[in-house]
Amino acid sequence: MKTERHETFRRTIDKTLAGEVSLQEEKSLREHLQSCAPCQKYLSAETRVIASLNGFSFDVDPGLETKVCAALQLRAQQLEARQPSRQRWLWGCLIALLLTVVGSFIDLQFGSVAAAVFGVQPAHLRQELLIHWIEPSLCLLLLFIILPTLLAPSTKRKESVQ
Numbered sequence: 662m663k664t665e666r667h668e669t670f671r672r673t674i675d676k677t678l679a680g681e682v683s684l685q686e687e688k689s690l691r692e693h694l695q696s697c698a699p700c701q702k703y704l705s706a707e708t709r710v711i712a713s714l715n716g717f718s719f720d721v722d723p724g725l726e727t728k729v730c731a732a733l734q735l736r737a738q739q740l741e742a743r744q745p746s747r748q749r750w751l752w753g754c755l756i757a758l759l760l761t762v763v764g765s766f767i768d769l770q771f772g773s774v775a776a777a778v779f780g781v782q783p784a785h786l787r788q789e790l791l792i793h794w795i796e797p798s799l800c801l802l803l804l805f806i807i808l809p810t811l812l813a814p815s816t817k818r819k820e821s822v823q
Contacts, residue, residue, distance in 0.1 A: 667697070667699060667700060670690060670693050670694075670697070670700050671700065671703055673686050673689070673690045674690065674700065674703060674704050674707060675707065677690060678707055678708070678711055747809065750805075750808075750809050753805060754802070754805050754806050757801070757802045757805050758802055761795075761798040761799060761802050764794070764798065765790075765794065765795045765798065768790050768794055768795075769787060769790060772786045772787050772790055773786075
């Protein structure tokens with residue numbers, strides 16, 4: 662029980678040194694410190710640590726910042742070069758559209774032949790082709806078209822962070 666009380670006051674000491682203590686906690690801490698040698702010792706040690714950190718400094722090589730910025734810029738250029746160009750995306754979308762249209766046309770033309778072979782009504786077969794072939798193809802095509810737009814904001818956000 663007494664150890665928990667000391668831990669509570671040690672956390673309060675830490676909060677005091679960080680400047681995050683309330684007036685009530687500060688008053689309670691002062692009263693406790695008058696009669697508790699271990700907590701006084703803890704406060705003294707923590708105060709010395711913070712005082713020594715305030716004088717802590719180090720020198721950095723002036724060229725280091727330039728090297729880091731150059732490395733980051735090179736990496737950004739490498740990542741940008743890996744991304745497909747807009748023209749390449751456009752050609753991919755056009756080819757996907759062409760394949761979707763041609764494939765759908767062929768499926769619908771040979772649908773009556775397939776309906777006769779499988780003994781199904783041509784209208785029913787066309788409906789199934791529409792649901793299972795043409796609609797998914799068009800959805801995938803739409804995904805190809807909007808994918809560059811969806812990816813563009815995330816790359817711009819990354820550039821603004823750098």
